Amino acid sequence: MAILGDPVGQMIARELISPPPYAEEVLRGLTSRPKTLPFKLFYDHVGSALFEEITALPEYYLSRSELEILREFAGEIAETVGPGNNVVELGSGTAAKTCTLLQALARRQIRVPYFPVDISPAALAEARQRVEQQCPLTSVRPVVADFGNGFGFLRDVPGRRLVLYLGSSIGNFDPEAAIAMLRSVHEELAPGDALLLGTDLIKDASILLPAYDDAQGVTAEFNKNILRRLNRELRANFDLSLFRHLARWNPHSSRMEIYLQCKRPQSVHIRMLQLSVELAAGERIHTENSYKYTLPMVETILCRAGFALQQTWYDSRKWFALHLARA
Ligand code: SAH
Numbered sequence: 336m337a338i339l340g341d342p343v344g345q346m347i348a349r350e351l352i353s354p355p356p357y358a359e360e361v362l363r364g365l366t367s368r369p370k371t372l373p374f375k376l377f378y379d380h381v382g383s384a385l386f387e388e389i390t391a392l393p394e395y396y397l398s399r400s401e402l403e404i405l406r407e408f409a410g411e412i413a414e415t416v417g418p419g420n421n422v423v424e425l426g427s428g429t430a431a432k433t434c435t436l437l438q439a440l441a442r443r444q445i446r447v448p449y450f451p452v453d454i455s456p457a458a459l460a461e462a463r464q465r466v467e468q469q470c471p472l473t474s475v476r477p478v479v480a481d482f483g484n485g486f487g488f489l490r491d492v493p494g495r496r497l498v499l500y501l502g503s504s505i506g507n508f509d510p511e512a513a514i515a516m517l518r519s520v521h522e523e524l525a526p527g528d529a530l531l532l533g534t535d536l537i538k539d540a541s542i543l544l545p546a547y548d549d550a551q552g553v554t555a556e557f558n559k560n561i562l563r564r565l566n567r568e569l570r571a572n573f574d575l576s577l578f579r580h581l582a583r584w585n586p587h588s589s590r591m592e593i594y595l596q597c598k599r600p601q602s603v604h605i606r607m608l609q610l611s612v613e614l615a616a617g618e619r620i621h622t623e624n625s626y627k628y629t630l631p632m633v634e635t636i637l638c639r640a641g642f643a644l645q646q647t648w649y650d651s652r653k654w655f656a657l658h659l660a661r662a
């Protein structure tokens with residue numbers, strides 16, 4: 336009983352009794368071949384901060400390219416979307432680029448209700464603070480949710496809805512999963528509701544590779560943080576120094592592939608899963624894919640999810656695209 340008396344003891348007791356909701360996925364991933372881990376686990380408070388650092392890296396052109404589109408075309412996008420929107424942003428993160436669009440919308444409607452949705456409470460807290468400071472005509476209602484549990488939260492958003500899914504986050508899903516996800520979003524929308532989707536475009540490997548393997552090693556840290564998180568939250572004993580970050584361009588699947596490669600044989604125990612995992616020298620844990628698209632690929636995905644593509648805007652280099660689609 337003594338352990339229940341103090342907060343740290345309570346925390347340990349809770350951890351021993353109830354594993355986090357993602358435990359089953361980790362168990363499945365680390366017992367499959369090749370080994371995988373779900374990319375959503377990147378985004379604890381440390382991972383969300385590291386992603387924020389990635390967006391400022393000289394090699395990571397994605398966020399800057401998307402911001403360029405928003406700065407150039409936010410007015411036109413707002414005009415095309417039309418008035419009276421409740422804005423829902425999926426995977427908002429810290430909403431660093433969103434204010435550009437919210438401000439343009441606020442010029443066309445009296446108030447802009449904004450619902451940032453994310454699995455990371457830390458990122459959402461920052462999003463709220465940022466939007467409240469920069470967009471006074473916006474009312475912010477953050478929603479903590481895992482998309483794996485569906486999009487039922489969209490039912491609580493009244494009136495006409497504009498759903499934002501920026502940053503090429505859709506690219507972290509395999510095409511069939513991306514279609515299934517967007518179809519689930521579509522099911523919650525009414526005819527005429529809109530989706531603004533950000534996608535990264537296919538380009539030369541000499542630009543893609545450094546974007547996912549930067550000189551300062553921030554992306555490597557972001558990748559390895561997933562193991563640090565498992566050590567802490569599942570009481571595992573991964574030795575991070577035995578892993579290297581690996582980024583590969585797969586032109587056949589049109590995707591960047593991110594791995595953690597084991598430098599030498601390693602036996603890992605994950606206490607909360609009562610699982611021992613053997614890793615051979617050179618063996619990889621696949622942690623992320625990041626798909627790169629052409630316009631026809633995007634059209635197909637949108638169409639199969641039930642959306643009709645209305646318009647696409649590009650940055651000056653045509654490295655990134657923002658698509659407006661209707662439910
Ligand atoms: N939209 C922002 C952030 C992109 S990073 C931008 O363009 O910069 C991807 C975001 O998706 C992260 O904030 C992460 O926490 C969130 N995310 C990842 N998996 C998720 C899931 N399963 N459910 C909800 N949010 C998720």
Ligand code: AVI
Binds near residue numbers: 397546
């Ligand atoms: C959030 N997502 C779109 C990023 C991407 O580019 O795939 C995550 C990321 N992974 C490594 N760097 C950035």
